[in-house]
Amino acid sequence: xTYTPELLEQIKIVExxxxxxxxQTFPAMPLEERQELLKKFHPDYLESGMREVxxxxxxxxxxxxxxxxxxxxxxxxxxHFDLSAPDFETDVLVIGGGxxxxxxxxxxxxxxxxxVLITKLRFGDANTMMAQGGIQAADxxxxxxxxxxxxxxxxxxxxxxxxxxxxxxKDAPIVIAWLESLGVMFDKTPDGVMMEEHGxxxxxxxxxxxxxxxxxxxxxxxxxxVRNRPNIDVIEFCPAVELxxxxxxxxxxxxxxxxxxxxxxxxxxKVVILATGGSGRLHYQGFPTTNHYGATGDGxxxxxxxxxxxxxxxxxxxxxTGAAYPEQILGQxxxxxxxxxxxxxxxxxxxxxxxxxxxxxxxxxxxxxxCKERKLGVITPSGQPxxxxxxxxxxxxxxxxxxxxxxxxxxxxxxxxxxDMVRQPILVYPTLHYQNGGVKIDADCRxxxxxxxxxxxxxxxxxxxxxxxxxxxxxxxxxxxxxGITAAxxxxxxxxxxxxxxxxxxxxxxxxxIGLNGAVRSPILIPNYARKG
Amino acid sequence: xxxxNDLIPIYIMGKRYDVPSSLTIMKAMEYAGYxxxxxxxxxxxxxxxxxxxxxxxxxxxxxxxxxCQTVVKPEMYLGQIPFFxxxxxxxxxxxxxxxxxTLFQIYPEVLRCLGCxxxxxxxxxxxxxxxxxxxxxxxxxxxxxxLSFDCIMCGLCAARCPAEEPQYNIAILARRLYGRYLSxxxxxxxxxxxxxxxxxxxxxxxxxxxxxxxxxxERYKARPIEA
Numbered sequence: 001x002t003y004t005p006e007l008l009e010q011i012k013i014v015e016x017x018x019x020x021x022x023x024q025t026f027p028a029m030p031l032e033e034r035q036e037l038l039k040k041f042h043p044d045y046l047e048s049g050m051r052e053v054x055x056x057x058x059x060x061x062x063x064x065x066x067x068x069x070x071x072x073x074x075x076x077x078x079x080h081f082d083l084s085a086p087d088f089e090t091d092v093l094v095i096g097g098g099x100x101x102x103x104x105x106x107x108x109x110x111x112x113x114x115x116v117l118i119t120k121l122r123f124g125d126a127n128t129m130m131a132q133g134g135i136q137a138a139d140x141x142x143x144x145x146x147x148x149x150x151x152x153x154x155x156x157x158x159x160x161x162x163x164x165x166x167x168x169x170k171d172a173p174i175v176i177a178w179l180e181s182l183g184v185m186f187d188k189t190p191d192g193v194m195m196e197e198h199g200x201x202x203x204x205x206x207x208x209x210x211x212x213x214x215x216x217x218x219x220x221x222x223x224x225x226v227r228n229r230p231n232i233d234v235i236e237f238c239p240a241v242e243l244x245x246x247x248x249x250x251x252x253x254x255x256x257x258x259x260x261x262x263x264x265x266x267x268x269x270k271v272v273i274l275a276t277g278g279s280g281r282l283h284y285q286g287f288p289t290t291n292h293y294g295a296t297g298d299g300x301x302x303x304x305x306x307x308x309x310x311x312x313x314x315x316x317x318x319x320x321t322g323a324a325y326p327e328q329i330l331g332q333x334x335x336x337x338x339x340x341x342x343x344x345x346x347x348x349x350x351x352x353x354x355x356x357x358x359x360x361x362x363x364x365x366x367x368x369x370x371c372k373e374r375k376l377g378v379i380t381p382s383g384q385p386x387x388x389x390x391x392x393x394x395x396x397x398x399x400x401x402x403x404x405x406x407x408x409x410x411x412x413x414x415x416x417x418x419x420d421m422v423r424q425p426i427l428v429y430p431t432l433h434y435q436n437g438g439v440k441i442d443a444d445c446r447x448x449x450x451x452x453x454x455x456x457x458x459x460x461x462x463x464x465x466x467x468x469x470x471x472x473x474x475x476x477x478x479x480x481x482x483x484g485i486t487a488a489x490x491x492x493x494x495x496x497x498x499x500x501x502x503x504x505x506x507x508x509x510x511x512x513x514i515g516l517n518g519a520v521r522s523p524i525l526i527p528n529y530a531r532k533g
Numbered sequence: 534x535x536x537x538n539d540l541i542p543i544y545i546m547g548k549r550y551d552v553p554s555s556l557t558i559m560k561a562m563e564y565a566g567y568x569x570x571x572x573x574x575x576x577x578x579x580x581x582x583x584x585x586x587x588x589x590x591x592x593x594x595x596x597x598x599x600x601c602q603t604v605v606k607p608e609m610y611l612g613q614i615p616f617f618x619x620x621x622x623x624x625x626x627x628x629x630x631x632x633x634x635t636l637f638q639i640y641p642e643v644l645r646c647l648g649c650x651x652x653x654x655x656x657x658x659x660x661x662x663x664x665x666x667x668x669x670x671x672x673x674x675x676x677x678x679x680l681s682f683d684c685i686m687c688g689l690c691a692a693r694c695p696a697e698e699p700q701y702n703i704a705i706l707a708r709r710l711y712g713r714y715l716s717x718x719x720x721x722x723x724x725x726x727x728x729x730x731x732x733x734x735x736x737x738x739x740x741x742x743x744x745x746x747x748x749x750x751e752r753y754k755a756r757p758i759e760a
Contacts, residue, residue, distance in 0.1 A: 031754055122582060125574045139725040146737040147756060153741075154753035162742040170734065173725045183626055183709025185678060185716060192717035204759040213683060216579050220686060221712070224705055228623050237570065259570055292575045328557050328604060332577045408683050412658065413578060416602050529560075530568040 002418040004381055007325075007427075010348065014388050014425050017350035022396060025344070026352040034157075034362050041365040041372070043430075044315050049285045055510040056304055063313040064284040070297055071304055072511065073522025076241040077255050077264060079504040083244065086253065086268035090116040090233075091491035092484075093254060093267055095240045096275035096299070098126025099215070099476035100456025100483070102222035104273045105232050107484025113491045115232045116267065118256055120239035120276070120294050120525060124223045127277050127292050127434075127457065128476055131215025132335035132409060133199065134207035135477075136470035137172035140196060143204045145169040152471060155201040155359040156436075156464025159312070164462035164479075167443040168471065171478040176208060179477065184221050185210055187406075197340040199469035200320075201359035207470045212335050212409045215473055238265075239298065239525055243272065243306040243452065244499045250450035251306060252496030259525070268499070270491040271451055273483045274299045275476075278435035278457040281527040284316055287432040288331020298523035299458035303439045305507050308447045311460040312437025317467055320345070320363040322431025324386035326417045331431040334410065336360075336469040338389060341406060342397040345428070346388040347376035353387075361466045364430040371429070378427060386427035395422060434472065436463050445483035451494060455483040541607040558585055558600035558611060572615035576601045581687030584657065587611035597655045597689050617688035619699035624706070631714035633672020640703045643669045645696045652690035652700055658683050662690050662700055669703055675715055677707035 003011065029037070039045050050062040055072060063071070092108045094101045097119025105117045119125070138148040148169040153160045176194075180186060187195040187209050196205040210217035226232055235256075242255040244266065253268040276299035280291025289295070304310060321334040339345070339356040345363075347353050347370050354366035371377030371385035378386045394403050403422045404411055414421045438460035445453040456476040463471060511519060540551040543561060550565035559573060574582025583600035590608035600613060622639045629635050636643055643666070652662035661680055668676035681704035690700040728734070744752065 028758075031750065121570075121574065122580075125580055125582060130575045130577050130579045139719070139722045141721055141724070142759075144737070145729070145734045146741060149738060149741050150749075150753050150756055153749065158746055158749055158753075166738050166742060170729060170738065173722060173729060177722055177726055180716070180719075180722075181627075181713060183712035185682065185708055185712040186719075188717055188719060190717060192719045193721065194719050198759070203756045211682065213579070216685065217682075217708075220705060221709060224709065225626065227621070228625060290577065292580075293569075293573050327555065328560075329577075329602075409579070412683075413602075416578075526568060526570065528568075529563040530566050531564050532566070 003424065010378060011424060013350040014346055014390055018390065018393065021344060021352060022393065026355050028355040029358060029362060037365045037369065038361055041368045042361055043285055043287070043318055046285065050314060054514050057307065058304065058310045058313070061314065064282070064316060066282040066284055067279060067297055067300070067313065069520060070282065070522045070524055071301055072516060073301065073520045074511065075305070075504045075507065076257065076521055077501070079501045079508070081255065081264070081501055083266055083499040083501070087265040088116065089268040090114050091269065092271050092273060092487045093118070093269035094273045094275060095254060096277060097123040097234070097236070098275060098277050098456065099128030099219055099222060099473065100275035100480035101273070102226050103477050103480025104275060104455055104484040104487065105226050106222070106229065107481045108488045109229050109232050111485055111488030113488040116235065117226065117232060118235045118238045118240065120237070120259065120298070122236050123234050124219050125292060125294055126219065127295060128215045128473065129219045130290065130292060130333065131473050132212040132333060133337035133340065134197070134209040134214050134470045135176070135473040136199065136202070136206050137176045137208060137474065138169060138206050139173040139176060139194065140206065143206050145172065147204060148172065148206065151202050152468060153464070155468040156466050158464070160464030161461035163443045167482065168462055168474060168478050172474055175474060175477040175481070179218060179221070182221050182225050184217055187211065197337065198357055199336055199340055200357040200363055201468045207337070207340060209337065212337055212407045218473060240302060241523060242501065242504065243302050244501060245306060245503055246497035246499055248497050250496065251452040252499050268496070270494045270496060271453065271487040273453045273455060273487055274303055274439070274458055275454070275456045275480065275483070276458050280432045284432055287318065288322060289432040290319055290322060290331065290333040291432070293527065296524050296527060298525065299454065300438060301523040303447065303452065303454060306449050306452060306503060308449045308452060309440040310438065311440045312465055313460070315436045315465045316432060317360055317434035317436050318364040318430040319433035320360055320367055320430055321389060321428040323426070324384050324429040325380045325427040327382050328417060329413065330384065332413070334389065334426065334428050335407070338391060338407065338410065341394045341402065343389050343391045343393050346390055348378050349376065359466055359468060367430055380427060384429065386429045388425045389428045390425045391421040392423055392425065434467055436460070436465055436467055443482065444486040445479055446486065451490070451496070453483045453487055455479040541605065543605050544610040546612050547610070552605060554605065556605055558598070558603050558605055559583055561605045562600070572600065572613040578602045579685060581685035582615060584614045584687035584689045585611055586614060597657050599657045599687070614689065614692055617692045619688055619691040619702060621699065621702045626709050626713060629710060631674055631710040635710065636669055636672060636674065636703065636707065639706060640699070642696070642698055643703055646670060646698055647696050649695060651693045651695060655689040655693040657687060657689060658685060660684060665704060666698065666700060669707065674707045674710050677704060678711035681708065
């Protein structure tokens with residue numbers, strides 16, 4: 001699994017152009033050219049990849065075909081499921097055990113609520129755990145939340161919801177201090193200055209990191225803290241398969257399924273926080289993904305059936321640098337921090353063809369153009385197109401040992417397949433990474449359905465049509481915390497009415513009306529990877 | 534399905550399956566027909582859900598790895614350890630002090646470590662587990678934190694330990710003590726918090742929120758880019 005002799009020959013071309021490229025960066029693309037590039041090469045613009053949804057409030061809007069199929073699925077349970085006796089009751093039910101769910105549980109508990117957190121797989125099995133590069137926060141004297149605001153909204157092509165962006169950038173330094181108070185180890189100089197780097201689309205260095213295990217470090221600390229708190233119960237391997245409404249149309253709990261015994265439960269709650277993450281495991285357009293095994297879009301399905309509004313679900317994020325070789329790690333994340341530290345993307349001639357740190361959609365589209373239109377990509381032995389990412393530049397720029405110190409996870413990842421990224425460039429290609437849109441929320445994480453709050457990747461609006469690096473770990477903490485606070489407050493005043501699944505009856509009727517009989521049962525919960533026959 | 538010529542025999546919990554030789558253990562299990570619920574997580578080497586123990590036929594040695602990061606080998610006998618009931622203490626991080634006695638009080642078994650190094654052999658991250666346990670016995674919290682930093686908490690160390698140590702849980706306590714109490718204070722961060730508390734950015738943000746699209750674009754284009 002080391003490089004083939006053919007690829008080793010091509011690496012020599014990269015090495016030959018390296019001395020000249022050091023200190024020479026390809027210029028950034030003018031704002032005016034971004035849209036044209038995206039329209040021609042970004043997967044969001046492939047007509048056959050999208051279709052209109054035919055039922056519900058998002059009807060007539062486009063989303064990826066694979067997501068639409070799941071959204072238009074049939075419920076797991078019969079609408080007449082017995083709701084007379086809840087299996088348990090709580091103030092706040094948090095659905096999802098990633099960064100947003102954990103943050104929400106902590107803040108809800110601190111604000112006086114009794115909390116139950118349920119999660120489909122293990123607590124902490126989430127995209128948060130896999131986020132490598134960093135978390136943005138404007139805490140350097142020369143930076144400001146206003147500059148962060150401009151970067152976020154420009155990266156999102158000026159489509160982001162201003163109230164959400166304001167919350168994101170203003171809470172960011174607060175979140176960093178909160179995480180540190182819980183024991184997160186950020187990278188710092190010996191005198192306490194946070195070591196901060198650029199990410200794609202940032203105008204100033206504000207990417208905080210914990211080596212390249214930033215998300216893992218945050219997630220394991222949040223998880224440990226949740227487990228230490230009284231009044232938070234955690235139930236693993238127990239996804240929600242349906243939301244329960246009361247006779248006023250407010251959410252008052254959920255139907256849960258023990259994933260191992262396949263028994264259903266009714267959990268009654270005054271407030272439900274949905275934090276189930278994204279949907280990369282639906283493999284839009286057949287793309288590989290960086291996402292966690294459980295990222296199957298469950299939250300979108302649940303919220304939509306309960307009547308919540310959706311936004312921006314016609315835009316997904318393709319991370320420019322997914323591993324393209326070896327085949328065993330195809331599509332897995334090569335953190336943007338690699339480019340943040342100076343590694344340049346190169347074509348087969350060892351030439352730069354794009355500014356290394358454009359916003360992700362622009363960078364990914366430029367990679368695709370280089371391979372598909374200009375035919376200047378490298379082709380791997382399995383036929384996968386790719387571009388080089390010249391990782392050895394990092395130690396040349398920052399001094400020997402930098403890569404191993406700053407990117408241990410990446411080095412380990414490639415070393416497992418006998419590739420030494422300290423000395424050899426690596427091959428990358430865009431991979432499905434993030435759900436930019438989701439359930440519409442306000443700055444307190446309220447949805448259009450009373451009693452239902454949403455936080456993290458399941459929500460939409462804060463990133464507009466494109467998220468920048470380091471704003472997702474930030475998003476899950478900022479809005480997870482806000483959801484927890486809102487939930488605890490609402491729980492004090494809400495008294496749920498009579499529970500009902502009548503919304504499933506009307507949902508089934510709507511599917512019948514468009515003749516959808518063979519629809520999948522959704523949420524699908526687990527990707528279908530087992531080979532049949 | 535067409536006959537393939539790249540199949541090799543592996544044994545999943547004792548039962549033989551013929552699978553393509555290029556697959557990881559995880560994908561080989563799926564090729565064999567398993568729908569995984571336990572023993573699968575991020576599939577990228579970060580979460581520790583797929584800790585796997587294996588042996589090769591006629592070789593007495595036990596090997597360790599992550600199912601998502603290890604390629605199958607012929608005659609591999611494998612079993613997964615998706616859950617290990619290691620001891621985990623409950624504590625309030627805000628009430629602790631970052632000193633040796635804290636480690637010993639919360640995890641008295643730290644001092645029972647034999648220094649045999651079985652944990653280090655079992656670590657799929659190739660961490661010096663024995664080394665950080667030695668640091669823990671010395672009460673050197675900073676050393677435990679730094680040596681254990683890349684831990685993915687898969688539990689293989691604890692599963693193999695003859696002294697029944699929960700190494701990875703001791704390590705996260707040390708890291709949290711370090712992060713909260715011992716890492717150098719970031720003055721610029723607390724300065725910024727004070728500015729936010731005083732509303733120093735409220736007016737600028739309020740103004741940005743009301744700008745029309747063209748004005749916002751001009752502001753975006755005009756922002757200086759730090760080299």
